[in-house]
Every structure is written in structure tokens, then in C-alpha cells.
Amino acid sequence: MRILIALAVLVSAFPGPASAWGYKGHQVVADIARAELTPAVRAKVDAILAGDTDPLTGHDMAAEATWADAFRSHGHRETAQWHFVDTELDHPDVDAACFGHPTANSPASAGPERDCVIDKVREFESELGALGTSPGERLLSLKFLLHFAGDLHQPLHASDNHDRGGNCVLLSLGGVRTQNLHAYWDTTVVEALGSDPAAIAMMLRGRITPAQRALWQAADAQAWAQEAFIVARSVVYTIGSPPGCDSGAPVALPDGYDTRAQAAAALQLERAGVRLGEMLNLALARVQISTTGIIPAVTAPVAGASDRAAESGRTPASLECSAEADQRGLHGKERQRFRRKCIRLAR
Known part of the structure; x- marks a missing residue:
């Protein structure tokens, strides 16, 4: 037994790349998001992904949500730091965790290497x-967003205790079974929700209230990170592990930890799916798809859009965003908020 524990500690001290939520969790987020899309935007997403020829993953939304991990693992370590924002528990500094928010390259997929998931979500959302x-580049933006929206809601991709995002913390799961803290949150808590990602997504989405949806959609990427950081501090790190990577004996989970972890993970997956869906709805509201590629609505407006814009004194972007709001059945303040975001992204 001592040999097995020692080997487990040694392996955990040299963890592989962190992969937030595992494939199943990312697929759950994508499935929730897909159900949040308007029919028009869902068709646009499918058309964009249909043009993908990369063999690393399949080309439906759920499969593409795992692509960024596969891409990183297949010789693209320059994207590794884009998956997280390691805000330290003992000195929370998002600016430091984001390497000072470096100026984005153009296109955003070109770097820089030292950047964080908050910045990359903003950059790829703008490009999309x-x-x-x-x-x-629009295809790459979509593929990265499908993944990074999930990453940003995994608490150990938004926090750190000087322990490589929990990769250095070994947990005792009974008998000789051990697992590092990051892997526990990537996979174990998600596996506890069910075996089928689509069924998990349907179950989780079915319990989201209109009030929750409106509240979650109002937040931006930095607020998502802060929210995940709070989950890390209030739930993830309640195991009592000391800071750093000088692991001693595996840490036993406190009573009730599994239950609290599963509830927190389920909530984070719900939030990620709703927010990803809202992001795609806003970003693609004005992008039209033709058989030869993606055509911005401003260069190929629907019949009469320019005339209506001239007559009303409104821009084509304003009219397109209003039409999308109509399709979504939005009214009052919710409609106003949607249009503001839609027009801002169109600029």
C-alpha cells in the first residue's frame, strides 16, 4: 500500500495539462448552449462548423467543444495558458493572473501565448x-469559445492555491484509490451527474428558472471568473489542503464534500451553457451564411433593410438586432439589453 501511495504522489507532482470538466462536462455545456440558441443562430453555428476539416474532433457543437484541448495536446502548447486564469487564493489579482492583459494579436488565434481565458473569451467573442x-478565423473563434466558456466556469481554472490549480493536491478516495483535486473536479463530479452528456444537459437545463437565466446572461467574462473563484474558495478548497505542491499524505474528503461539489459543479455547468448560448446568439445575430461562406449582413442585407434604415434614421445593424430580438420574443428591459449588446458587437 505504501508503494502505491508513493507512486500516486509522484505522478500527481508532475500532472499533465489541465482539461477543465473533461470531455463530458464540455459536451454538457455545449448541449445546454445549443438549446438556448435561436433557430437562426443554431443554423449558422452548424453551417460554420460544417466547414471544419480538422480531424481532431467531430464537427457538431458537442464534439467541437472538446477541440481546444485536443488542439493543445497535438503540438499547440502556445495555447495552453489561454485555458485558465489562475487567481491566487491568498492574493487575488486578476490582472496579474492575466499577465497584465497583453494587447491581442490580430487575428486573436495568433496569440500572444501569455494570455488568460478572460481575455481570450472577449477577443474571440468580438471576432465571431x-x-x-x-x-x-470565424471558425476558430467559434471553436475556442465553445470550449473556453466551459473552462471559465470550472473553479480550478479560475483559482490557484500555489498548487497548479489543484493538480498537486492528492485526494484519498478510500482504500488505495487516489486522485488529484483538479481531476476530481474535471471528471468525478460530472460523472456523478449521469452517464450521457445530452441527458445531463436536458436535466440541468430543465431546472433553470427565467430569473436565473436573466441574471446569468447579464454578467461578462470577468464576472464569470470571479464567480468561479468564489466557488473555489467556498467549496473546492474546503478540504483543508495547505498551499503549494509539497504534498504529504493524500487528503481525505470532509463529510458531505461530494454532495456540495456535485451541486456546485452542476450549477457552474448550467451557468456556462446559458452564457455560451447568449454569447453566440448576440455575436451571430447579424452574420448570414451562404453556400460559399459567411457573409456579414451589412454587405448582403435582407431585402429592404437599407431602405428601412434610411427611412427610420437607424443603421442596418440596429434593424438586424431588432429583428433578432423579435425572433427571440424579447420585450422591455430584456429587449433593450439584448439590442445594446448586439449593436456593440456589430461595431
Whole structure:
């Protein structure tokens, strides 16, 4: 037994790349998000992904949500730091965790290497809906967003206790079974929710209230990170592990930890799915798809859009965003908030 424990400690001291939520968790987020999409945006997402020829994953939303991990693992370590924002528990400093928020390269997929998931979500969201984005870059933007929205809601991708995001912390799961803290949150808590990602997504989405949806959609990427950081501090790290990677004996989970962890993970997956869906709805509200590629609505407006804009004194972007709000059945303040975001992304 001592040999097995020693080997487990040694392996945990040299963890592989962190992979937030595991494949199943990312698929759950994508499935929730897909159900949140308007029919028009869902068709646009499918059309964009249909142009993907990368063999690393399948080309439906759920499969593509795992692509960024596969891409990193297949020789693209320059994207590794884009998956997290390691805000230290003992000195929370998001700016430091984001390497000072470096100026983005153009296109965003070109780097820089030292950047955080908050910045990359913002950059790829902007590119996804921008008029001048090339079809190839728009595809990459979508694929990275499908994954990074999930990453940003995994508590150990938004926090650190000087322990490599929990990779250095070995847990005792009974008998000789051990697992590091990061892997526990990536996979074990999600596995406890069920075996089928689509069924998990349906179950989780079915319990989201309209009030929750409206509240979650109002937040931005930095607020998502802060929220995940709070979950890390209030739930994840209640195991009592000391800071750092000088692991001693495996840490036993406190009574009730599994239950609290599963509830927190389920909530984070729900939030991620709703927010990813809202992000895609806003970013792609004005992007049209043709058989030859993606055509921004401003260069190929629907019949009469320019005339209506001239007559009303409103821009084509304003009219397109209003039409999308109509399709979603939005009214009052919710409609106003949607239109503001939609028009801002169109600029």
C-alpha cells in the first residue's frame, strides 16, 4: 500500500495539462448552449462548423467543444495558458493572473501565448461577430469559445492555491484509490451527474428558472471568473489542503464534500451553457451564411433593410438586432439589453 501511495504522489507532482470538466462536462455545456440558441443562430453555428476539416474532433457543437484541448495536446502548447486564469487564493489579482492583459494579436488565434481565458473569451467573442473576420478565423473563434466558456466556469481554472490549480493536491478516495483535486473536479463530479452528456444537459437545463437565466446572461467574462473563484474558495478548497505542491499524505474528503461539489459543479455547468448560448446568439445575430461562406449582413442585407434604415434614421445593424430580438420574443428591459449588446458587437 505504501508503494502505491508513493507512486500516486509522484505522478500527481508532475500532472499533465489541465482539461477543465473533461470531455463530458464540455459536451454538457455545449448541449445546454445549443438549446438556448435561436433557430437562426443554431443554423449558422452548424453551417460554420460544417466547414471544419480538422480531424481532431467531430464537427457538431458537442464534439467541437472538446477541440481546444485536443488542439493543445497535438503540438499547440502556445495555447495552453489561454485555458485558465489562475487567481491566487491568498492574493487575488486578476490582472496579474492575466499577465497584465497583453494587447491581442490580430487575428486573436495568433496569440500572444501569455494570455488568460478572460481575455481570450472577449477577443474571440468580438471576432465571431465582427464584419471583417475571415471565414477561417470565424471558425476558430467559434471553436475556442465553445470550449473556453466551459473552462471559465470550472473553479480550478479560475483559482490557484500555489498548487497548479489543484493538480498537486492528492485526494484519498478510500482504500488505495487516489486522485488529484483538479481531476476530481474535471471528471468525478460530472460523472456523478449521469452517464450521457445530452441527458445531463436536458436535466440541468430543465431546472433553470427565467430569473436565473436573466441574471446569468447579464454578467461578462470577468464576472464569470470571479464567480468561479468564489466557488473555489467556498467549496473546492474546503478540504483543508495547505498551499503549494509539497504534498504529504493524500487528503481525505470532509463529510458531505461530494454532495456540495456535485451541486456546485452542476450549477457552474448550467451557468456556462446559458452564457455560451447568449454569447453566440448576440455575436451571430447579424452574420448570414451562404453556400460559399459567411457573409456579414451589412454587405448582403435582407431585402429592404437599407431602405428601412434610411427611412427610420437607424443603421442596418440596429434593424438586424431588432429583428433578432423579435425572433427571440424579447420585450422591455430584456429587449433593450439584448439590442445594446448586439449593436456593440456589430461595431
